[in-house]
Amino acid sequence: MKRPLIMLIAAVVPAAAIILPVASSAAADNTAATTTCSPVPVAAPSGTKVVSVDAVARPGGDFTFPNAYPPADPITDVPAWCDVRVVVTHPGANDTVTVKISLPQDPNNWNGRFQATGGSGYSAGDISELSIPLIGAVKKGYVGAATDAGVKDGLDASWGLTADGKTNTGLLTDFASRSVHDLAVIGKDVTAKFYQRAASYSYFTGCSTGGRQGYAEAEYYPTDFQGILANAPAVDWNRFEIATLWSQAVFNEEHVAPTKCELDAFTNAAVAACDPLDGVKDGVIDNPSNCTWDTRRLIGTKVLCDGKELTISKALAVAVNKLWAGPVTPWGRKLWFGQNKGSSFDFIASYNKPFTVPDQWAKYFVTKNPSFDSTKLTYASFERLFTSATTQYDAVIADNNPNLSKFAKAGGKLLTWHGQSDQLIPTLGTVHYRRQVDAFFGGTKRVDDFYRLFLLPGVDHCGTKLYSTGPLVDPGADLDALVNWVEKGEAPATLPVTSPDGTTTRDICRYPMVSHNSHCITP
Numbered sequence: 040m041k042r043p044l045i046m047l048i049a050a051v052v053p054a055a056a057i058i059l060p061v062a063s064s065a066a067a068d069n070t071a072a073t074t075t076c077s078p079v080p081v082a083a084p085s086g087t088k089v090v091s092v093d094a095v096a097r098p099g100g101d102f103t104f105p106n107a108y109p110p111a112d113p114i115t116d117v118p119a120w121c122d123v124r125v126v127v128t129h130p131g132a133n134d135t136v137t138v139k140i141s142l143p144q145d146p147n148n149w150n151g152r153f154q155a156t157g158g159s160g161y162s163a164g165d166i167s168e169l170s171i172p173l174i175g176a177v178k179k180g181y182v183g184a185a186t187d188a189g190v191k192d193g194l195d196a197s198w199g200l201t202a203d204g205k206t207n208t209g210l211l212t213d214f215a216s217r218s219v220h221d222l223a224v225i226g227k228d229v230t231a232k233f234y235q236r237a238a239s240y241s242y243f244t245g246c247s248t249g250g251r252q253g254y255a256e257a258e259y260y261p262t263d264f265q266g267i268l269a270n271a272p273a274v275d276w277n278r279f280e281i282a283t284l285w286s287q288a289v290f291n292e293e294h295v296a297p298t299k300c301e302l303d304a305f306t307n308a309a310v311a312a313c314d315p316l317d318g319v320k321d322g323v324i325d326n327p328s329n330c331t332w333d334t335r336r337l338i339g340t341k342v343l344c345d346g347k348e349l350t351i352s353k354a355l356a357v358a359v360n361k362l363w364a365g366p367v368t369p370w371g372r373k374l375w376f377g378q379n380k381g382s383s384f385d386f387i388a389s390y391n392k393p394f395t396v397p398d399q400w401a402k403y404f405v406t407k408n409p410s411f412d413s414t415k416l417t418y419a420s421f422e423r424l425f426t427s428a429t430t431q432y433d434a435v436i437a438d439n440n441p442n443l444s445k446f447a448k449a450g451g452k453l454l455t456w457h458g459q460s461d462q463l464i465p466t467l468g469t470v471h472y473r474r475q476v477d478a479f480f481g482g483t484k485r486v487d488d489f490y491r492l493f494l495l496p497g498v499d500h501c502g503t504k505l506y507s508t509g510p511l512v513d514p515g516a517d518l519d520a521l522v523n524w525v526e527k528g529e530a531p532a533t534l535p536v537t538s539p540d541g542t543t544t545r546d547i548c549r550y551p552m553v554s555h556n557s558h559c560i561t562p
């Protein structure tokens with residue numbers, strides 16, 4: 040079954056109840072000669088209790104993912120591996136969390152690195168039998184690991200309320216930050232005991248919710264990972280989630296009910312007008328912030344939609360300008376950022392159909408009312424909802440602290456790319472965070488030593504082929520760049536990308552540089 044695109048995030052004590060046979064033996068040269076797929080004794084962070092450990096041998100081979108959405112390419116020639124599953128709980132939280140670690144069975148197939156992976160939507164990670172992130176990690180020689188944070192499904196946030204209608208603080212804490220720290224500590228511990236030697240380097244990779252999880256790790260657990268790849272990060276969670284319900288208030292207040300055809304007409308017109316600004320006509324707006332095209336130029340234009348001719352109205356033009364500008368208070372104070380021009384309106388600007396993830400955040404967390412109807416929002420009620428969200432939950436899940444000094448001091452490296460045509464998380468939210476970090480550290484140059492951001496023209500949420508019109512990062516190139524930065528000190532100045540049809544390649548400049556006539560320049 041296909042799902043909506045959501046790609047759309049301490050002291051160690053031994054677990055007294057879990058003391059089982061060690062899974063590997065080591066040769067005299069400290070290189071593991073053999074491994075046995077069986078449980079190992081597990082250590083967990085203080086405050087986390089291990090409930091059970093099991094291990095399952097997986098034979099490897101070729102894997103296809105027929106139900107994946109977005110579609111995923113097959114992963115072939117995967118070596119045999121061992122899945123170790125660790126179930127933990129946190130006293131007082133009434134939770135059950137599963138951590139899964141996938142370890143190449145033959146130590147010769149292990150590159151000595153540990154890779155934790157993140158989630159999407161309301162999923163903290165994929166621990167399924169056909170987990171694409173974990174199978175992909177094993178294929179590339181990593182130990183892969185993920186956690187479900189005890190919340191399981193990426194599109195269901197009903198766990199956010201307890202039976203008596205209160206916020207489930209235990210599960211929210213797991214989802215927001217605690218589960219990935221557990222994953223880091225437990226995953227590295229299992230790795231060390233399985234191979235009888237510790238991982239040489241540890242990495243975190245994720246996009247969307249996974250990106251937010253990566254930023255939370257850099258901010259609050261700065262020594263968990265030496266390298267963090269956190270793309271399209273869902274930071275400032277409250278602001279961007281509620282901001283993606285802004286369209287419902289705009290449609291109500293401006294008295295419009297736009298069709299997809301009409302909204303597409305605005306997107307296409309903006310691309311046509313602003314594509315040439317970077318000196319290359321390729322159907323992509325390289326830097327949407329420079330696009331000043333105004334929707335009012337389309338007033339009176341005829342649009343053919345399902346055989347019916349529609350005329351773009353002044354009211355709709357005003358509404359679309361408001362979507363691009365982003366939410367404001369009734370008196371005009373900016374609350375958050377809107378979508379970039381050139382990105383699809385299909386998800387967060389569908390008339391009378393709010394996007395599932397923010398809609399459920401509003402229902403189960405902000406209002407604590409499963410019957411809350413975001414299609415009835417007005418400008419005034421939107422502001423109240425936005426303020427309520429930030430007041431209640433910023434301290435828990437905003438993950439927008441610009442003080443990365445401990446992460447930088449520990450030698451950590453944070454690498455992020457974000458598509459300029461992201462249709463779910465406004466790109467400017469990530470830019471806003473990066474600017475806050477620059478301000479905290481006193482300039483871009485200092486921040487570039489440990490944190491680099493790349494803005495990818497025409498790329499959709501998490502870089503799929505479904506909605507991207509611009510070039511995509513070459514498979515694995517972002518993680519390779521992070522590894523070279525961590526292990527060799529080679530900071531990435533560009534990221535290699537290839538056009539959707541595979542015919543052309545180029546290098547994308549790091550922020551704040553921009554491309555003009557295929558060269559990186561400082562704006």
